[in-house]
Amino acid sequence: MVEREVRVLLAGYGTVGRTLHRILEERAADLARDHHVRFRVVGIARRDRVAASETGFDFGSPNQLPWKSGTLFDLMGEVKGDVLVEATPTDLAKGQPGLGHARAALRENMPVVLANKGPLVVAYKELTERAEKAGVPLRFEATVAGCIPTFNAVRHAFAGNPVSRIEGILNGTTNFILTRMLEERREFEDALREAQSLGYAEANPTNDVDGLDAAAKIIILGNALLGLDLSMDKVETAGIRSVSRQAVEVAANRGFKVKLVAEVDRQGKARVGPRLVPRGSTLDVSGALNAVRFSTELAGPVTHIGPGAGGGPTAAAVLSDLLDVFHNGSRGGSGLRSLASTATKS
Amino acid sequence: MVEREVRVLLAGYGTVGRTLHRILEERAADLARDHHVRFRVVGIARRDRVAASETGFDFGSPNQLPWKSGTLFDLMGEVKGDVLVEATPTDLAKGQPGLGHARAALRENMPVVLANKGPLVVAYKELTERAEKAGVPLRFEATVAGCIPTFNAVRHAFAGNPVSRIEGILNGTTNFILTRMLEERREFEDALREAQSLGYAEANPTNDVDGLDAAAKIIILGNALLGLDLSMDKVETAGIRSVSRQAVEVAANRGFKVKLVAEVDRQGKARVGPRLVPRGSTLDVSGALNAVRFSTELAGPVTHIGPGAGGGPTAAAVLSDLLDVFHNGSRGGSGLRSLASTATKS
Numbered sequence: 001m002v003e004r005e006v007r008v009l010l011a012g013y014g015t016v017g018r019t020l021h022r023i024l025e026e027r028a029a030d031l032a033r034d035h036h037v038r039f040r041v042v043g044i045a046r047r048d049r050v051a052a053s054e055t056g057f058d059f060g061s062p063n064q065l066p067w068k069s070g071t072l073f074d075l076m077g078e079v080k081g082d083v084l085v086e087a088t089p090t091d092l093a094k095g096q097p098g099l100g101h102a103r104a105a106l107r108e109n110m111p112v113v114l115a116n117k118g119p120l121v122v123a124y125k126e127l128t129e130r131a132e133k134a135g136v137p138l139r140f141e142a143t144v145a146g147c148i149p150t151f152n153a154v155r156h157a158f159a160g161n162p163v164s165r166i167e168g169i170l171n172g173t174t175n176f177i178l179t180r181m182l183e184e185r186r187e188f189e190d191a192l193r194e195a196q197s198l199g200y201a202e203a204n205p206t207n208d209v210d211g212l213d214a215a216a217k218i219i220i221l222g223n224a225l226l227g228l229d230l231s232m233d234k235v236e237t238a239g240i241r242s243v244s245r246q247a248v249e250v251a252a253n254r255g256f257k258v259k260l261v262a263e264v265d266r267q268g269k270a271r272v273g274p275r276l277v278p279r280g281s282t283l284d285v286s287g288a289l290n291a292v293r294f295s296t297e298l299a300g301p302v303t304h305i306g307p308g309a310g311g312g313p314t315a316a317a318v319l320s321d322l323l324d325v326f327h328n329g330s331r332g333g334s335g336l337r338s339l340a341s342t343a344t345k346s
Numbered sequence: 347m348v349e350r351e352v353r354v355l356l357a358g359y360g361t362v363g364r365t366l367h368r369i370l371e372e373r374a375a376d377l378a379r380d381h382h383v384r385f386r387v388v389g390i391a392r393r394d395r396v397a398a399s400e401t402g403f404d405f406g407s408p409n410q411l412p413w414k415s416g417t418l419f420d421l422m423g424e425v426k427g428d429v430l431v432e433a434t435p436t437d438l439a440k441g442q443p444g445l446g447h448a449r450a451a452l453r454e455n456m457p458v459v460l461a462n463k464g465p466l467v468v469a470y471k472e473l474t475e476r477a478e479k480a481g482v483p484l485r486f487e488a489t490v491a492g493c494i495p496t497f498n499a500v501r502h503a504f505a506g507n508p509v510s511r512i513e514g515i516l517n518g519t520t521n522f523i524l525t526r527m528l529e530e531r532r533e534f535e536d537a538l539r540e541a542q543s544l545g546y547a548e549a550n551p552t553n554d555v556d557g558l559d560a561a562a563k564i565i566i567l568g569n570a571l572l573g574l575d576l577s578m579d580k581v582e583t584a585g586i587r588s589v590s591r592q593a594v595e596v597a598a599n600r601g602f603k604v605k606l607v608a609e610v611d612r613q614g615k616a617r618v619g620p621r622l623v624p625r626g627s628t629l630d631v632s633g634a635l636n637a638v639r640f641s642t643e644l645a646g647p648v649t650h651i652g653p654g655a656g657g658g659p660t661a662a663a664v665l666s667d668l669l670d671v672f673h674n675g676s677r678g679g680s681g682l683r684s685l686a687s688t689a690t691k692s
Contacts (some may be wrong), residue, residue, distance in 0.1 A: 157495035302652035
C-alpha cells in the first residue's frame, strides 16, 4: 500500500540516472508493498536540456522524452520535486554542475541524494551546513564503493563504536589493471588499454590511474565518518602509472599484492598510493571489486567487499538513500511532505 | 547533552553482559555527546541471583554487587527498566532461560535486545509477533557475527535491493580449527584441543564442531532477512568432525580451502556443512574471523568480514541496537518513554 508518493527530480541522465529510473519503475510494486512509497520521476535535467511531467515519466528511450532547452534551475521552476537526485558527471576541481544543483535544491529545503562526488569533495562542509540549516537530509551512499555499506553502515551498525581509521581499495579500474598486470604478466600501458577497451577505464584515465578518484572517496569518508575537513590538497596522492610489471611480480613472490590503497585516520592523515598488501588479507580483492576496512574501537577491523561501480550497484545505493529519507515518513526531519499534502494522485 | 536516560535490565552477566556494562560506563561521556543518551544498568539477573539499584550500578567486581536470591521475573517487579538486554547462555533446544525472559519483557511492552540466539531459534515468529503487538522493538544484531553489519546493514544499506541468498563463515571456532589443520598440518582432534586450550572452543564442543551454532545463525538470518520460518530440523546440518587433515591438504593443492559454510536462499533451502571454497574468494577468511556474503538483486554479492565473537564485538553489537532503539528518541515506535517522563534524575 502506498502511503507516500515522492516526486523525484533527476539531474544527470547517464548510466546511473537511467538505471535508477528503470529500477524505480520495475520495482514499484515491491517498494509499495515493502516500503509503502512510490517514486515518480517528474523532472529530468541533462546538460542543457530538460523534460518535465506533472504525472511522472515512464522509463523508456531517452529520445522519446519531451526535451526542451533549459537547466535544472529552469526545471525547478516548472515542476515541484520532493527530492533531487544528483548524478551528473563528476568534476573534482570545481564540483560543477552538481554543486550548483545541490545548493539550489537545499535553498528550497529539498532533500538531496548525491551520486556525484564532486560537490562533496569541493564543499562538504558548506553542503552539510546548508542541509542542517534547511532541516533536510543530504545523502551520498552512492559516492563511495557503490552499495557496499559505508555511511549507512557506520551510522547504524557502528553506532557507539567509533571508527579510528579507514582503508580501502576504492577504485575498481586501478584494481583491475593491477590484477591483470599480475595475472597476465602485462605492463601498465597494456593493461590500461585492455581496461579501456572493456569500458572499465575512460579515454582520459587520469582520475583513476593517478589516484584522484580514490582520493575523492577517502575525503568523503574522512569528512563524513571521522569529522575531518579534508580537501584534495590535503591528501598525499600517488597513482599507479609508475608501477612496473616487475615490481608486481617481485611483490607476489614475497607474498604481497600491489594495490592502490586509500587511507585516512582520525588525526586527519590521508593518503592514496600503491602499497604492498599481504596476500589473503581482507584488502586483497581482485578484479574491479572494492573493499573498505573500518578499524573500530570496540571490535577491531571490519571489512566490506563488493562491486564499487556500475549502474546497478550505484543506483541501488541511491535507492537505499531515498528509502532512508522517505521510508514510512519516519525519517529525514522536517521539510518532507506526506502523501496527503502532495498535489498528485496516487 | 543527555536528552534521554535509559534504564537497562541485564539478564546474564557473563563476558558479554559485563563487557557491555563496562563499555556503557567507559563511553558514557561520548554517548551523551554523540547520541544524547545515558544508559544506567539498574538491574542484573544472573542464574538464581539478582541485584537491583534505582540509581544504577557502577561497573566493578561482580562480587561487590548486592546479590540476593531471585530471577529476572522477581527483578522486574522490583525495579523499572526501559529495555531488557538478554545475554544468558544459549540453549538451542528450548531457548531457555532467554525465551522466558524475552516473553516477560514483551508482555510489559519493554523493548528487548538479544545477544542470545536460543530464543530466536526456537520462537522467532512468536517473539517478533509479540514485539509487533506490543509496539516495541526486538533487536538481535549481536546474535550473528558480532558487530559485523548484518541485520542493520540489510535494513538500511540494502533497502529496496532484495537479498536472494546468504552464505557465511559464521562459526569462528571451526574456522580456527580448519585453519590450524591446514597451516600446522594437524588432525582435527589435535586442532580441537588447541582451540580448547586457547579458549576458542568449549569443553563440550558439540555446538561448534557439529555445526549447530552455524545452523542457529543461518536460521536467524533466513527468518529475519528472507522472511522464512526456519527451525533447527529444517536445516541440513553437518559438522567438521569427519574432515581429515588429508582432505584439507588435497583441497589446498587444488586451490581450495575446506570451510564450514552456512547458507540459505529465499526459497527456504538452508544447510550447514564443510564445503570447498576457492582460495582468495571473499569467504576464504582465516583464523577466528567470520564472513557473511549477501547476494543482492541489484548489485550482486557484497561480503562483510570481521570478528564474529568475543566480548568487545558482541557488546558493540548490543550497543548499536540500544542506540538504534533509543537514539534521539526518534526510532523504535511507541512504548518508549522520553526522559521527561522517567522518574530518575539525570
